[in-house]
Amino acid sequence: MFRLKRRDRATQGPAAGSVPAFPALTLDGVRRVYGRGQAARTALDGVSLTVPRGRFLAVMGRSGSGKSTLLKCAAGLDRPTAGTVRIGGTALAGLGERELTRLRRDRIGFVFQSLNLVPSLTVRENAALPLLLAGVPEDGRADAALAAVGMADRADDSPAELSGGQRQRVAVARALITRPDVVFADEPTAALDPETAETVLALLRRAADDSGRAVVLVTHDPAAAAWADEVLFLDRGGVAGVLARPDAELIRRTLRVLGTADTPTAVAR
Numbered sequence: 363m364f365r366l367k368r369r370d371r372a373t374q375g376p377a378a379g380s381v382p383a384f385p386a387l388t389l390d391g392v393r394r395v396y397g398r399g400q401a402a403r404t405a406l407d408g409v410s411l412t413v414p415r416g417r418f419l420a421v422m423g424r425s426g427s428g429k430s431t432l433l434k435c436a437a438g439l440d441r442p443t444a445g446t447v448r449i450g451g452t453a454l455a456g457l458g459e460r461e462l463t464r465l466r467r468d469r470i471g472f473v474f475q476s477l478n479l480v481p482s483l484t485v486r487e488n489a490a491l492p493l494l495l496a497g498v499p500e501d502g503r504a505d506a507a508l509a510a511v512g513m514a515d516r517a518d519d520s521p522a523e524l525s526g527g528q529r530q531r532v533a534v535a536r537a538l539i540t541r542p543d544v545v546f547a548d549e550p551t552a553a554l555d556p557e558t559a560e561t562v563l564a565l566l567r568r569a570a571d572d573s574g575r576a577v578v579l580v581t582h583d584p585a586a587a588a589w590a591d592e593v594l595f596l597d598r599g600g601v602a603g604v605l606a607r608p609d610a611e612l613i614r615r616t617l618r619v620l621g622t623a624d625t626p627t628a629v630a631r
């Protein structure tokens with residue numbers, strides 16, 4: 363069976379095509395208010411953070427604390443009401459829709475639970491999709507990316523023939539194929555059994571360690587967050603705390619102290 367071992371962070375060079383002088387991701391005073399007037403709801407309340415290259419950050423917090431909103435604003439999928447988001451030094455607010463789409467395609471990788479593979483394409487074509495959309499020849503890069511996630515032998519298969527964990531491994535290959543500055547992962551292991559989840563988390567860990575990507579993982583699962591270098595806890599749209607190099611037990615205890623666990627049973631597990 364394909365498995366990876368958890369490893370300590372290694373220092374690696376910057377991602378190709380990026381500007382090494384700048385962190386992969388910075389948020390400065392990011393606010394997001396939904397609605398207007400009396401119906402206005404502040405989902406993010408002035409969040410600032412920096413994620414350097416090679417760093418793996420997990421974002422946690424109870425339902426409604428602003429995790430998805432943070433991820434969408436950071437990934438250029440939503441525009442903040444105020445504040446600045448920079449990917450590799452590029453301020454997203456200064457970009458038009460077309461430039462933003464290009465930046466998302468070329469410099470950001472996505473591994474979302476809901477962002478499924480395209481069923482009418484082969485596994486290889488799915489992995490190559492960001493390059494195909496950019497009109498760039500894939501030149502064997504899809505096979506190399508699939509080999510890196512242990513899926514080379516399934517390149518000609520249809521996604522329908524894969525298990526959930528195998529699909530997520532292909533999604534990781536697709537997310538990494540453009541050598542992005544940042545990989546955003548939204549609950550990528552929520553539907554997987556613990557062992558399969560570990561395989562996917564190890565791939566994200568390796569994307570930070572070996573390839574110098576910044577990885578931002580949104581999760582409810584302390585065991586998943588324990589793969590990160592840092593865990594950022596959100597509460598009512600603000601940063602309630604940050605934990606460096608935590609294990610799952612410390613994360614559970616911190617959730618309990620901060621009152622950001624979804625349910626008492628989630629803490630007691």
Ligand SMILES: Nc1ncnc2c1ncn2[C@@H]1O[C@H](COP(=O)(O)OP(=O)(O)OP(=O)(O)O)[C@@H](O)[C@H]1O
Pocket residue numbers: 396397403404405423424425426427428429430431432
């Ligand atoms: N499109 C929207 N319109 C209005 N309010 C929204 C919208 N999206 C999110 N919100 C509100 O913003 C707040 C933060 O939502 P968000 O989805 O970011 O939380 P979350 O931490 O990701 O939650 P979950 O863990 O349940 O996915 C919530 O109060 C939510 O109701």
